[in-house]
Amino acid sequence: MTARILIVAEHDGAKLNPSTAKCVTCAGTIPGADISVAVCAVDAAAVAAQAAQLAGVNHVLRVENPANEHALAAVLAPQIAALAAPYSHVFGPSTTFGKDLMARISGLLDAPQVSDIMAVESATRFQRPIYAGNAILTVEVAAGAKVVGTVRTASFQAAPDGGSAPIEKASLDVAIPQHTRFVSVSAGRSDRPDLQTAARVISGGRALGSAEGFKILYALADKLGAAVGASRAAVDAGYAPNEMQVGQTGKIIAPQLYVAIGISGAIQHLTGIKDARTIVAINKDGEAPIFEVADIGLVGDLFQIIPEIERLL
């Protein structure tokens, strides 16, 4: 049986976000998957070309409209809903982009949504985390219902390049609402690797004491080519900006190497890192819960240990 799957691409107008390639991998585990990727943009050519190269993608749709300059859920959802009729599944990444958008599509289609898909058991049966990952639910979607899904990006590898899918323009006649207007986005620009996709991540907690204290983390991260994250406590204390927060209420990540420095390991933080391949914890409190999940633990003063590690590299 064929499953026709439509994936909504996440991108910044120029580059495809790696979360899309992870959705392709997830969709590819559905038996008989025929995968289309929809790129909503003002001019989708560049991003569509990147999507077409992903192995496993069968079709790419350019969904172009001057209103698509910013990825507003209220603007994109009716366009995707208008495309959705021939598809059995409509997927997007479980990022803030996808979580905001896909549920609105689910509402427009009156189709149930499976949030945070972490494994596919069949075209209608999926595993997803509930209670902040403290339980895993297997859920069966009712026969005949179109499945809207968000894909938990930490659970899937990005699909590699190697595809050459045909690209078409979708022609849609959809009323675009005017009630939602983009004002601005402020991002902490960084030359470091992206936290969400980096192979190595170093995070700091409240024990770093100040924004100044975080600097020793940046020095180590630069030496390792790592992204820098922070615990919610450190973000709340103003030591690091919001977008660096790792955890259930921040970014959920799955790097090869995660180094938690001065982080005690609140449940909500642990939920955000549980898919990391190797977790290293450095903390002066040997009883800190972070050591329960750490593969390698070191008890001691981080202000001594970090410069020492840096020298040893």
Place this chain on the structure above:
Amino acid sequence: MKRILVGIKRVVDYNVRIRVKADGSGVITDGVKMSINPFDEIALEEALRIRERGAAEEVVVVTVGPADCQQQLRTALAMGADRALHVLADGVIEPLVTARVLLKLVEREQPLLVILGKQAIDDDNGQTGQLLAALWQRPQATYASKVELHDGAARVTREVDAGLETLDVDMPAVITTDLRLNEPRYVKLPDIMKAKKKPLDTLTLSAMGVEPRVQLKPVSFQAPANRKKGVMVKDAAELVAALKQRGLL
């Protein structure tokens, strides 16, 4: 009347350690402390602050769920909501059903804003606000960390992966809250007494004409896989050596 509708959900308290039942039929909720979903508490706090600033006149709190939910509605009234609506429903209520109930209430109450938590910390679906906005054909501003009302529109700062995004949405609109929006107030004893006299109306799904459809059937619940026990090293040199040995450096 300028009104704000706030949706709340009764959930297992966030401090409770979640355990999956041995037979995989669910998680243990018997004898466990239940609370208002923390994100919904933030939603209510925001609505109360908007009313206190004079930009709204009435805050109506609503929940969909079994009879026990009245405890959480009373807490919400004690926090300062003016009245409560309880839509009685047993069993698992899927987000699309909740959104349809809210749509009916929105048609009845004609609110300026509907404020909801971005997700409930039990099933972590994170859908209800967006679903309601879609069904209502009104704007949504999810993951709000700041809300300002200007004539006819709300300026909302949202916590997104890239940082902070600001949107203008025409009202009426749906806003969902992130953790940093505010810190909810504590309930004082005299307010608990006062809350007992505030109106709490009970409605039923059938009277509202909403069918409790089940399209997402739970098959099984499992505890997550545990990580293997780690090793302790005694200094930076041992740590670096261990990382090299594992091919991580």
